[in-house]
Amino acid sequence: MVCRVIRIYGIVQGVGFRPFVSRLADRYGISGSVCNKGSYVEIFAKASESALDKFVLAIEAEAPARSAIVKVKVMDSPVDISIDSGFKIALSKHEEGQIFVSPDIATCPDCVKELFDENDRRYLHPFINCTQCGPRLTILDSMPYDRVKTSMAGFPMCEACSDEYSDINSRRYHAQPVCCNDCGPELYTLVGRADGSATQYAGAGSGRRDSGYSTAISDEIPDTGRHEGAYGAAALLETRTVIRNGGIAAIKGIGGFHLCCDAGSEAAVQRLRQLKARPMKPFAVMMRDLEVVGRECRLEPEMEPLLTGPQKPIILIPRRHDSADSAEPDSNIKGELKTNIQVGHNSRIAASVTPDNPNLGVMLPYTPVHMLLFDYPDDEPISDVLVMTSGNPSGAPICMNDEEALKYLSPMCDIILSNSRDIRIRADDTVMAFYRSKPYMIRRSRGYSPLPIVAKRENSHAVLGIGGELKNVFCLGDKGLFYPSPYIGDMADMRSVRALEAATTRMERLLEIHPDIIVGDMHPGYNTSEMARVIAEREGVPVMEVQHHHAHMVSCMAENEYEGTALGVTFDGTGYGPDGTIWGGEFLLGDESGYERVGSIAPFIHAGGDIASKEGWRIAYSMISTALGREAANRIGETLGLGDEKGRQSIDFMLGNNINTVKSTSAGRLFDAVSAVLGIKSASTFEGEASMALQFAAERAEAQGISLAPYEGRLMNIDEEQFELCTDTLLMELAARSLADQDADQLAYFFHKALADMIVIACCYQRTRCGVNVVALSGGVFQNLLLLKLVDRGLENEGFKVLKHSVVPTNDGGIALGQAAVGIAALDNEEQ
Secondary structure (H helix, E strand, O other): EEEEEEEEEEOOOOHHHHHHHHHHHHHHEEEEEEOOOOEEEEEEEEOOOOHHHHHHHHHHOOOOOOOOOEEEEEEEEOOOOHHHHHHOOOOOOOOOOOOOOOOOEEEOOOHHHHHHHOOOOOOOOOOOEOOEEEEEHHHHHOOOOEEEEEOOOOOOOHHHHHHHHHOOOOOOOOOOOOOOOOOOOOEEEEEEEHHOOOOOOOOOOOOOOOOOOOOOOOOOOOOOOOOOOHHHHHHHHHHHHHHOOOOOOEEEOOOOOOEEEEOOOOOHHHHHHHHHHHOOOOOOOOOOOOOEEEEEEEEOOHHHHEEEEEEOOEEEEEEOOOOOOOOOOOOOOOOOOOOOOOOOOOOOOHHHOOOOOOOEEEOOOOHHHHHHHHHHOOOOOOEEEEEEEOOOOOOOOOOOHHHHHHHHHHHHHOEEEEEEOOOOOOOOEEEEEEOOOEEEEEEEEOOOHHHOOEEEOOOOOEEEOOOOOOEOOOOOEOEEEEEEOOOOOOOOOOHHHHHHHHHHHHHHHHHHHOOOEEEEEEOOOHHHHHHHHHHHHHHOOOOEOHHHHHHHHHHHHHOOOOOOOOOEEEEEEEOOOOOEEEEEEEEEEEEOOOEEEEEEEEEEEEEHHHHHHHHHHHHHHHHHHHHHHHHHHHHHHHHHHOOOOOHHHHHHHHHHHHEEEEEEOOOHHHHHHHHHHOOOOOOOOOOOOOHHHHHHHHHHHHHHHHOOOOOOOOOEEEOOEEEEEEEHHHHHHHHHHHHHOOHHHHHHHHHHHHHHHHHHHHHHHHHHOOOOOEEEEEEEHOOOOHHHHHHHHHHHHHHOOOEEOOOOOHHHHHHHHHHHHHEEEHHHHHHO
16 A cells, blocks of 8 residues: 555636545545645545556546646655545645636536526526636635625625525535626626717617617717616627627627627628728637537647637637638728638638638637527527627727726727626636647637646745736746736737736735746836836835746746756747847757857848838848848849838938847748748738748648758858858848749748758757757747747657647747746745
């Protein structure tokens, strides 16, 4: 007989986990106990080694449907366990400093069944929930997680709900948000002012709506108090009517508002694009059920459990492609979008939902309100595909209350469907792709945050990593657990900065973490850098600055629980270098305690400031002019369509006089430049647009068959201090081939393969110098799954151990984890 201590981290509270463990213990003849300890469940178990091994495997394989196991730790028990004691469920114990706050959980199948059961007392109740589902983080004021410390405190339970809440055999035993139609929150509508007008629907506030709607012009913005709109079922039915008739609705969800319209209506989608000032960036689509997903997309088996599970993220799934395009643009729409993407003949999704993009961002309904939008008994049918995009102005955080919705969303919509349950912290939708049949996170938020990332070793320090300037997520770390926050947004907008400050304060209180150090980026001009200093001064702790790409590298290492030296290949758009230049295509050798820059892509001159970051043709022309001189570059630029003559002359002036120029090794800008040179996309309306178009072109070539021989030019240059990839000569090769009218898609693949080969040979060279055989791939450029695949396979073929992201974003949404890990290492080193 052996004794073990087993710790299970993740969503293991409020999901029936302890009774589940007890039943398994009976099955395998285990003696001991199970106890909630705050951030984990702790099991003391005694049995034969074989029985314990089966027990641990069964815990992971058969865990309750609404649980999510992050990590299992098995250790020898410091105390013996009596066989005669049997197996017991112990009372919960809270250990100071280790707190677990559950993410919000999508509506469970049992609640869905009750929602549409006309004999159930919660029939059509838009806030139905139980211990296995419903809001958690976004309604929580403070720990412990009790109703009085949530935004449900203002809704006293009726007698029937109270009985269920107190019944240990009930599915709603201690379900803090439990409520029903008699005692729960209430839906209501607010008016929208899309196109500059206040929209008032016929019969507002008087019950069931007419099928049409009219607008009345008004200069007044409605206040945030009670209003003349509809309530309850009438509010929901009115919103369905608006969407059905081609209107736009702002809908309050678990962590904020969505903007919603019929994804099958070209007119509605185009109107939403115009009102939201979002000309090309893809919209996410909420689909009624898996059958609809199968009609529209090529769903892989490994995606289905997540798509239908407790998290229900947005998953990027390839669209079905047939010979016909069913989503014909409305000829009456001004400035209609043209697309090269052919969709399946059974598709009902408008072409402008994801213009020139072979993938759809898909999610299934995850709240009762979403489900009732799609299906409401005795009401007219509605589209089975709805655009559900974040309800926010460009660059600002998602709106979370009526005041924000009225101020920022009412000009973009015709109706606002809100409710009286307050949101305490914003939580936008999680977005992920899949790579090698595993999730590959793009935005980690609802359903995942603040699930902790478990460090390999526990420590005695607390830290706050403030996160990046773009795609901001902060991270709190304490006692071996790192808690990434929900997604905040881009920090160029002061509304996002205020949201960051409020969220850090709330999360520190919820998790009972008091940081010993605040870690930020070393860029002196970032709002996050200033916020780190403000928080540090307020809390009386020091500030530490971490280089952007070092944070990327360590984030990947921390996620993979790797301790030791690694070669970090960190490719992204921009990061402030200690030498004052722009970094972004970097090879860093080191660990969480420090790094050495051992290589990069070939430096180029970034001329034109921020506008050049959006217009890749400027970077391309700068590189060509630097290599060949302005006269030859102007001829090539004119032929390749790199801007106009006046624009090219301005770049030459800046280059010649060293005005508004900076040395850069940005891999993101290199991709933009190549996209422009190949005539694929010369400018971007959203971050990464030109680079994405380049990737999609390369993937088309890969699917059709590669016709070009591999790149035969020089791959890297080496000096005594560091190496450089020959990306400058590669761009010139691509320009020459483009001038010779070689196929753009084939050249796009040619570039990806050549760059991947350069990265692999550089890693091989560095291994000969230092003996390090572990490579960590991080940075936003590795959202490009084609480049990731080519580099990953190339390195594996050379015998490297390759660390990649999965549940932490490879983009700037993941660097807070790296900042926090570097901060912890610094505090540990100070003690030694």
